[in-house]
Amino acid sequence: MTGHGGAGGEYKDLVVFLAAAGVMVPLFNRLRISPILGFLAAGVLLGPDGLARLADTAPWLSWLTISDAGQIRSLSELGVAFLLFMIGLELSWERLKSMRKLVFGLGLTQVAVCTVVLAALFMLMGQTLVSAAVLGMGLALSSTAVVMPVLAERGRVQTTSGRATFAVLLAQDLAVAPILITVTVLAALAESGGDIDAGTLRAALLTLVPAAIGxxxxxxxxxxxxxPMFRSVAKAKARGQGQEMFVAASLLVVVGAGLAAQAAGLSMSLGALIAGLLLAxxxxxxxxxLSIEPFKGLLLGVFFVGVGIGLDLDVVVADPLGVFGLAAALTAVKVAMIYGAARLWGVKNKAAIETALVLGPAGEFxxxxxxxxxxEGIASPAFTGTVLVAATISIFTVPAMAVLAARLTRAKSAAPDLPADAMEPTPGDKQVLxxxxxxxxxxxxxxxxxxNQDYLALDANAATVAKGRAEGANVFYGDAGRAEMLQLCGIDTARAVIVTMDAPAKVDEVVRAARGLRPDLILIARARDERHAERLYQLGVTDAVPETTEAALQLAENTLVDLGVPMGLVLASIHERRDRFRSLFQQAMPESPGRPRRVRALRSTRRS
Structure with a gap:
């Protein structure tokens, strides 16, 4: 970015990226094409092999191109870390444990088989054993950063094939550190002419110790x-210091965990995944x-732009048939191997096909x-450069492979055909919120x-949530006034929502959000008094329970019974008065075809 000096040129690449995101992604959305392809295309167009080639004849084009690809790639690593962090939030240690057969069975089988077969093919192409092994290990891995957003965009993450795909990708991420150690060992083997002593091997293996300790x-x-950190942040937020505290704390966790993992010799994305698992x-x-979602999308866009920038068009133009043929061959071999491994580990045919197709292309690792x-000097620079270009081209095909998989399998919805211990329940499904x-x-x-009615509770007071969870309650921290939070808690499938807060303004906010998402939902809310109950009916609650009215009726019931009035007469009069109040309140309730008006008496609690 030199040459643009003090006129703000140091931010030029960022401005170009944001402009591309604002133009290319909406355009691709309108054309019903994956926005991921929009970012990839923007990387090719704005990179050194795109418009920058014309900068000599039209200097103004330099302001429309990305000149520092290295900086973009550094930011893109954060995008991958945020993606893995979000995946970790959707998991937990227990769910990960339940997927162990797929992760350490199917996943590691895929890595081993693809490495061996690809290495054998590279040896047939004239590469040495060591060079072929490195190429095979590198290309055996797939792209978490491209595959998972594509599956999420198509609503396939929670399907059978989505779980199998994630298990394989997780195994691949875990395999990165051992593979890098293996490359070091192979380099020592190559330097010794094929004779490696125990000391060299021991020294290489000892490099795993910092990773394990880290x-x-x-x-x-x-x-x-x-x-404790997020509990403190929640208390600060409760004092009115704003949502930015949660955003800052979340960013700190993702970046801090990633950097700590890097310092231990692991990948940044693996550290972010662990942080997500812990927070889950x-x-x-x-x-x-919710706090981290906007940053994840933006930084993943940077990643895809970086992949597009990495496509060396000179190599493609020099030998298009060879490059595209190599990309197709590598993808086809991986698809065949992954399909076989998936079937071996019990994944049904359609899910195995989809898993194999989306994992067939190469990955960022x-x-x-x-x-x-x-x-390390054990890979041929010229041949490796060609392979990397072929790998980049294959990454471009992931969205197309997902479309092909959907057509081949005619996939419309999830089918529970994985082993039982690999299935995870949908959060909030058929629960009362x-x-x-x-x-x-x-x-x-x-x-x-x-x-025996399942429920999920939500509260914005960290101390209340901590107390509830300590007692084993299914309660989470969050602001139910936000529609996004209600959706995350499963309002789409919830049987009912009960609003119990004692702050009338907040109750109104939650009722508006819930009714806007589900016009047909059973929605019961606590009201401060009669006027508040009337307002809640105007907002569309199914039932409102005013504190003052219910307290007065309960006091009257207890008094009359203690005075010797027969229980039956007391209950009848209480029910009659309650119905009268309810009828008056519900006159304010708007008609709705999805929410019929009804008057229903609440049964009073009998004295024991």
Missing amino acids: LALLVGLGRLVLR ETEFRREVE AFVILGAGLV IVGFGRVGRLVGEMLAEH
């Missing part, structure tokens, strides 16, 4: 620090997820591993549990 420290410190066990999971091979988990919400939850 991983243990990351998990241990995370368990100790994350919950806390009550702050949903709030963090190919650049890391093959780059390490070049540094309780908003507010103070004394009233806690009692409502206890009554629901007593009658």
